[in-house]
Amino acid sequence: MDGTTASGGIKETATDRRAQAQALWHRLDALREGIVTKSDHRMADWAPRIGRAGFLASARNLADWLALREADLAPLQGPLATLGLSTLGRLDGHVRPTLNAVLAALADIAGQPAATTAPAVTDSTCLCDRRDSLFGARADGPYTRIMVTLPPEAADDPDLVAALVDAGADAFRINCAHDQPKDWAAMIGHIRAAGRAAGRHIPVSMDLGGPKVRIADVVPKRPPRLFAGDRFALAARTGAGPRRLACATLTHPALLDALSPGAEVTLDDGKMRAVVTETAPDHAVLEARHAPTKGLRLKPGKGVNLPGATLRVEALTPEDLAALDLVVPHADLVAFSFVQTVEDVRALIAAMQARAVPDRPLPAILLKIETPLGLRNLPDLVIEAGGVLPVGVMIARGDLGVEIGFERLSEIQEEILWLCEAAQVPVVWATQVLEGMAKEGQASRAEVTDAAMSQRAECVMLNKGPHILPTVRFLRGILGRMDRHHAKKSDRLGPLHLWTGADQEPRPDLP
Known part of the structure; x- marks a missing residue:
């Protein structure tokens, strides 16, 4: 019985609860039916491209998630919470089973027969297994693995590599845009x-340089520093720009061809922002609108971006293809820079298959998301790569932030984490993590907070620097402490000691 009072209030509350549950059941059931229809349509396109049977369930869950996220779930979350049910905020890795479980609970509260729809099969350990396969397995330590970029001196110093492993490095990154194949081979040998x-496999990730647009040459050889309001030129060839201005040529003419008056151009990972004021067939004149306090000098090798523009360039450069000769037989992962389309992924896989070594699997593919087009195409890129080889995603926050705007980066990196959890694909949190500590020996408060946020990814990448050893130890301590409180998006409700007066528990993870 519901129970009653003189006013009948308790009975009315129970009746309202059943009515609320029934109304929510109908809304959620209609949502689920729409998801199934849209998901089936997407899978009809994806399924023929998936040759790995173990990736099929992940693709299905991603299709479900994409269909689900077309809807606004916010109006359902409050009512579900008042009934003590899941608010659907943590269903990314298991969409259909969560919907089915919530529908069954609503049916029970409403006093109606539960639906008989069989839940989709999911494996809660799938993402962890894939993390271990790509970034290294270890019996102890934090959930998130640490990947360290090797400096050039690592080619001649095996003790440095061993020390980094002892400090907590789980995997290593070799940037093929720097050094030479003989140096890469020496580094791999030391790893x-x-x-x-150490008694474990330590994966090697090798970054292809890709078609990043950089300054190729500068006239004069040592140009003056540029400040806000100063003008300079970008040209198709040396000497093509106005002689009165500092002039830089570019490694790829595609960016110069895309320039038009009013377009914004950034240099050196966004340190300078400039606007095109005039164009000619062989050059463009720009005016700096924002520059560092000490100014910025045009130098060969510095990156140049045209935010928001889609530059149609081949993702695999001749240098990348040459690098693959060593990468394919020796690397565990190929980090694919500036990948934008499924055609890019197909070209990489074909190039790798042409260099395949008998009795050795091809390296996994690490998709580096650095452009707006790559970001928009991310679901299809994951399917194209994951359908053939193990796949991971790197949030390359440097170029991506410049391209989409730094004000959007915090939002977009969250969405990438959600999407990859739905696809059960490991994520690397990259670019300038604890950069100040690695280079100067001291991290800023903002960098420490960023490092703590990285714990929600499966791997975090550190760049090289003279203080990299203590930085690895420091990061490992942060990740271990954050593991006490968070698992991906879920809070761990373990006991807190800070305000209870209880003795502090031992902290073996403290550096």
Whole structure:
């Protein structure tokens, strides 16, 4: 019985609860039916491209999630919470089972027969297994793995690699845009030796340089520093710009061809912002609108971006194809820079298959998301790569932030994490993590907060620097402490000691 009072209030409350549950059931059931229809339509396109049977369930869940996120779930969350049910905020990795479970609970509260729809099969350990496969397995330590970029001196210093492993490095990154194949081979040899000594496999990720637009040459050779209001030129060839202005040529003419008056151009990872004031067939004149306090000098090798523009360039450069000769037989992962389309992914896979070594699997693919087009195409890129080889995603926050605007980066990196959890694909949190500590020996408060946020990814990447060893130890301590409180998006409700007066528990993860 519902129970009654003189006013009948308790009975009325129970009746309202059943009515509310029934109304929510109808809304959620209609939502689920729409998701199934849209998901089936997307899977009809995706399924023929998936040759790995173990990736099919992940693709299905991603299709479900994309269909689900077309809807506004916010109006359902409050009513579900008042009934003590899941608010659907943590369903990314298991969309259909969560919907089915909530529908069954609503049916029970409403006093109606539960639906008989069989839940989709999911494996809660899938993402962890894929993390371990890509970024290294270890019996202890934090959930999030640490990948360290090796400096050039690592080619001649095996003790440095061993020390980084002892400090907590789980995987290593070799940037093929720097050094030479003989240096890469030496680094790989040191990594394999360090892995044998540690009794575990330590993965090697090798970054293809890709078609990043950089300054190729500068006239004069040592131009003056540029400040806000100063003008300079970008030209198709040396000497093509106005002689009175500092002039830089570019590694790829595609950016110069895309310039028009009013277009914004950024240099050196966004340190300078400039606007095109005039164009000619072989050059463009720009005016700096924002520059560092000390100014910025045009130098060969500095990156140049045209935010928001889609530059149609081949993702694989001749240098990348040459690098693959060593990468394919020796690397565990190929980090694919500036990937934008499924055609880019197909070209990489074909190039890798042409260099395949008998009895050795091809490296996994790490999709580096650095452009707006790559971001928009991310679901299809994941399917195209994951349908053939193990796949991960790197949030390359440097170029991506410049391209989409830094004010949007915090939002977009969250959405990438959600999407990849739905696809059960491991994520690398990259670019300038604890950069101040690695280079100067001291991290800022903002960098420490950023490092703590990285714990929600499966791997976090550190760049090289003279203080990299203490930085690895520091990061490992942060990740271990954050593991006490968060698992992906879920809060861990373990006991808190700070305000209870209880003795502090031991902290073996403290550096």
